[in-house]
Amino acid sequence: MTRTGAPTGTYSPAPPPNRPNRRNFLIASGAAATVAAAAGIGGQYLQNKRFSVNTSSVKLGKPAAKAEVLPKGAEITDIPGLSSFYTPNSQFYRVDTALVVPQVSPQTWQLRIHGMVDKPMTINFDDLMKRPMFDHDITLTCVSENVGGGYIGNARWQGALLADLLKEAGIQPGATQIVMRDVNGMNLGVATEPVMDGRASLLAVGMNGQPLPQEHGFPVRVVVPGLYGYVSACKWVVDMQLTTFGAFDAYWMQRGWSQQAPIKTESRIDTPKGGTVNGGTMMIAGVAWAQHRGIEAVEVGIDGTWHQAKLAVQDTIDTWRQWYYPWQATAGKHTLQVRATDKTGYTQTSVFHRPEPNGATGYHTVQVTVA
Template sequence: MATIITDEEELDQQEWDGRTRRGTSFLAGALAGMVMTIVMLAMLLLGVTPRSISNLVSDKIASVAGPGITEFFIQTIGALGKEMLFLTVLIGQVVVGGFLGLLLAFITGRTDRQQTVWRNSFIISTGFWLLFVIAGLPLLDQGFLGSGLEKDQIATLIISFMLFQLFGLTLGYAFLNLLGTTAYGTAKTGNLTEKQVAAISERQDTETRTSRRRFVGTISAVFVLVVGAAIGTRAFGGPALTDYRNSLGDLNSDGTLQGEITPTSNFYQVSKNTFNPNVDGKSWKLTIDGLVDNPQTFDLDTISQFPRQKVYHTLTCISNEVGGDYIGNAEWSGIQFKTLLDKAGVKAGVKKVVFTSADGYKDSITIEKAMEPNTTLAVEMNGAPLTTDHGYPARMLIPNIYGMKNAKWLTGITLIDTDFAGFWQQQGWDNTATIHTESSIVSPADGDTVPGGQTTTLKGIAFAGSRNIEKVEVSTDSGMTWNTATIKPRIGANSWTLWRYDWTPPAGSKGYILQVRATEEGGILQTVKTADPYPSGSSGYHTISLRTT
């Protein structure tokens, strides 16, 4: 029962049960961690900061886990693994906040004096911010005081300090709200009976508990809604590919085939992030430095003054399985990359061109690949500015190279005379990343039923990077015999080839195993050898099963 403070009584220091006090202190810290996380997510989504504390921790965990574990999650649950890792880190932040609540209770003792609580909350939040920037950032491979963050160093230090102070303020408030003695002021009890005093005390006690439950419930509900909506959208809000894949290769009235250009909304998206950076185009800058004669800095206005080139370019992810969805072809517009390097002046001895992205991602290509005429700094996709997920305001398009090296959200280009291992290469992925010849059956889908005695059109894609596809063959008897499919010449030097094959299975119910293979220029047949995506990309013949009725 709560203590009523009357004008005849002095304020006594309230005694709490130790276990209840520890649990409530942990809850106060966890609530402060939730508030900090909610604001951090909002800043990340609004583009206030390209990277958050949780991003840095997630990247470090992924690198420490090693390529074997990373590839296991990629192949088992796909991109959802990133969301699960990020969610785990967010929950970890809340748990750490809970332990800091226990620390506040320990150093504060059994007093609820506001001045003491606020002072200790400030000491904890500031002390742990200093610990984060002095020891935490180096442990996260970001250097002392975040020197490895480069352009984002100052912004990260300031924003992290603000977030830690927000944590401290919320911690102090939650601690006082949940654990502090509530003084109800003076109450004239001289004319009240003992029963009336007890009734007032019970009512006040009930109001206090209700207020505290409302406080806890509101913060918890907002945390669950914000985190759930944000991560759920990223995890389950991907493109709906069924209709697009079913129509891929259908004949248009003008003789062209549907699906040669993948709609932006259907184009796959892969990055190391759960939340991709929301880059402000007005303040965006792109620098070229390192072994150059004239270091350059461009903004969108200066980039727009360069001559444009339009390219049809297919991107595919190195983690794509045989027949997987991580492939798409688009019409891109941008600047020939060689033009930018020529303006900067490439010094003798350069071996690699290193790309730095707004999210801290780094990768590289050889100087020879960078100087190829079709290597492009793209600023538009399918006739519109790049979307956030596809690298706004500028990204790389590199012929014959898997998507991981086609850096998005580009902010820096550095020329060096040594080799370089980027984010994924440090986890064991191939540093050359040359695209393997691949082909797949897009429609019908694996497990479908088709009518026996009638013609079914098999449709699909074949791709060999910048190497042309000469022939596509389909087998309907598990590779015993092969039939030549009709192919349409690709629309660009680095785009996929669409194919069709009309198949009329005998009438009756029967199961069939279908396979496809492609032959690239020079008569080089796609390898039948099966390989997992890690570390150099998947290979083998795409195989599906169909049943006739």
């Protein structure tokens, strides 16, 4: 994408799971080595060499409440190039903070909850699986997602409600932050309020009807709707400390990223991807997202003139929404853009901004030449 003016580019699907995405700035700054040293990656690597965890040993149970059927019309399947509503596990994006994917056995996994709580507690995997389980569709987004990029995916997650567990521990007044740590000691800091405000924040054990893949946090990860992953999506989670933002700066906060991290209202053109296309009727289509607010409308810009797109039926306000616009493509060069309006009435801004410190902004723009 360009660094000045309107952002340009096309959607690229996530790379294969054996070639994970990592934050470019993490590698470029040499911070990966720091994380590895602090988290004891060397020891984890040796551990990984000794055994391989069998994810199929985990059997997902029936949810406590009947899983909601995807509403009729919520998934568009007949437009080539349009992202599928559910992202297959093998294609779901990854942003890894571990140089080697941790392998954590369900038999040894434990979650410790401590700090500013009345009743510090530790729960093991068997105890977690006995708790009421819930299925919920949630779209996850990475803060380093460039406008029009692929660091986003949607899945049906199964897990226990994190808020219920924290209520049992008894959060003390003034505990504004939950510091979550993974098995390697990597820490993320999420605000307590959005975790406890009634949204479906999960200790997830399942992804699209299967146990979590190892690279996505097996056996347990955190999924919080509406917040960028760098504060909320802790994979291989084993520790939660209730504290304050004044008392502790989590890893990404120390590196200049914002504290609260609500996901911005954004949209992407999946097709056409740019270049030369044939004339006649063609579909401009893509996805739009405003997690925990929901998408109300999408507009497609063609050479500066905006047109109302057609929307798939909304699943939950925590997922993206597919959209499309039938275009009578005429010969010549054309500029295609997209913008979304969420259910609060906010329309995404055209102002281009890089991802740092709290998410990219701007219109996804595609240049096409109609033959």
